[in-house]
Amino acid sequence: METDSPLCAVPEKPRYHHGALHDALLEAAEAELAETGLEAFSLRRVARRAGVSHAAPAHHFGDVGGLLTALAAEGFRQFIAAMTAQQARASQDPQAQIVAAGLGYIAFATERPALFRLIFSSDRPDFGAPDLAAGSTQAYEHLSRLVGARTGGEDPVDIAAVWAMAHGLADLMAAGRMHAIQHLAPADRDRAFSGIMARAIPG
Amino acid sequence: METDSPLCAVPEKPRYHHGALHDALLEAAEAELAETGLEAFSLRRVARRAGVSHAAPAHHFGDVGGLLTALAAEGFRQFIAAMTAQQARASQDPQAQIVAAGLGYIAFATERPALFRLIFSSDRPDFGAPDLAAGSTQAYEHLSRLVGARTGGEDPVDIAAVWAMAHGLADLMAAGRMHAIQHLAPADRDRAFSGIMARAIPG
DNA sequence: ACCTCATATTGACAGTGGCAAGATGAAGAC
DNA sequence: GTCTTCATCTTGCCACTGTCAATATGAGGT
Numbered sequence: 005m006e007t008d009s010p011l012c013a014v015p016e017k018p019r020y021h022h023g024a025l026h027d028a029l030l031e032a033a034e035a036e037l038a039e040t041g042l043e044a045f046s047l048r049r050v051a052r053r054a055g056v057s058h059a060a061p062a063h064h065f066g067d068v069g070g071l072l073t074a075l076a077a078e079g080f081r082q083f084i085a086a087m088t089a090q091q092a093r094a095s096q097d098p099q100a101q102i103v104a105a106g107l108g109y110i111a112f113a114t115e116r117p118a119l120f121r122l123i124f125s126s127d128r129p130d131f132g133a134p135d136l137a138a139g140s141t142q143a144y145e146h147l148s149r150l151v152g153a154r155t156g157g158e159d160p161v162d163i164a165a166v167w168a169m170a171h172g173l174a175d176l177m178a179a180g181r182m183h184a185i186q187h188l189a190p191a192d193r194d195r196a197f198s199g200i201m202a203r204a205i206p207g
Numbered sequence: 208m209e210t211d212s213p214l215c216a217v218p219e220k221p222r223y224h225h226g227a228l229h230d231a232l233l234e235a236a237e238a239e240l241a242e243t244g245l246e247a248f249s250l251r252r253v254a255r256r257a258g259v260s261h262a263a264p265a266h267h268f269g270d271v272g273g274l275l276t277a278l279a280a281e282g283f284r285q286f287i288a289a290m291t292a293q294q295a296r297a298s299q300d301p302q303a304q305i306v307a308a309g310l311g312y313i314a315f316a317t318e319r320p321a322l323f324r325l326i327f328s329s330d331r332p333d334f335g336a337p338d339l340a341a342g343s344t345q346a347y348e349h350l351s352r353l354v355g356a357r358t359g360g361e362d363p364v365d366i367a368a369v370w371a372m373a374h375g376l377a378d379l380m381a382a383g384r385m386h387a388i389q390h391l392a393p394a395d396r397d398r399a400f401s402g403i404m405a406r407a408i409p410g
Numbered sequence: 411a412c413c414t415c416a417t418a419t420t421g422a423c424a425g426t427g428g429c430a431a432g433a434t435g436a437a438g439a440c
Numbered sequence: 441g442t443c444t445t446c447a448t449c450t451t452g453c454c455a456c457t458g459t460c461a462a463t464a465t466g467a468g469g470t
Contacts, residue, residue: 048426060449060450062429063449068426124384125378127244140384160387161388164399165406169371171378175374179327196367203406225418259418259419260419263417265460
């Protein structure tokens, strides 16, 4: 039977072997996470969204923890990308780069709160897994380099200060707790964040 | 029937009506939260721990959200107490009081990570409920007063800076992510935290 | 003595994650 | 070509969860 007819525009024909289930599940999982949040995350709903049986994910990710681990690894990549995106719009001045990275940190947390919580405030992913651990250390080293470019040496305390300031703003914004700043216009908000971030850096 | 005999040393006789189930459930819930964490929290396990049927909590708290709401309200009280406890050990100097409150903030997050996440990084409690909302605003006003005593006026940006710095340190410590500081001796750790907290305050 | 009603239990339901057994079909061996 | 192999996916089951309805209990007021 000639399955691939020349005008077959639908690649979604129901095949038993999906072919790209791994990526499809990751995509569905990210969408589910964004819609329902981390605490209501359901492996079976992810499977349904991907149009596959409830036990299919197990073969690719082991269990729900495995899926969340893979999702968190991807989350860290997007997290770093959010910081570098903001840095690209700022001047090369080391201080400006740190502030910009902070704005990217906050933007990621605000725009993808569930993913942010997954990578920073959840016990469900396996942070010992190679992929995820790599993303985590990569993010730390990204910040570490930025602070090093500003201070000369990479003092762990300086790094911690910058990190904590960005993370505190981001986490409180993601949780919707910074009422005083949340209601500001975007430009004023960014100005306020920049001023606050600047306090974390000595000088 | 003389139920309270003079040498009745066991108040744990199995009565149908518990009498103090509300408080007993809260206590069991807090213990469960501390042991299993927020993400594995189970209403039925709480009921079992309190020695009561699985549907008993519903009568006192409605549903699991109601129980977590009550728990979060209690958590905010303990949170504020942790800050004031540290402040009592510090000098009356406004700057020292802010730093001490930050240390209390961090201590609470480190010693009760699950409760900390419940009140700051969870969607499950109903933060619109009067008790919980009161605790939340009380905590904010506590910080607000401290910053006001230092700066004169209560600038929302100053408050946000102090709050974010304390929260960032606390949340990253609770998650076990501040490796550079986590391995420090307690005295060195507190010195580092104090130095970092001081950066959040202008001057 | 009786009644009332908040308090607690039992039993059911749909939903969840994980496991075992089987079905499917793609890729390689002959 | 046929046959075999084996990763992939499904079905069916289990224990567990939160919530609801129906029922049992007993303490306090009449």
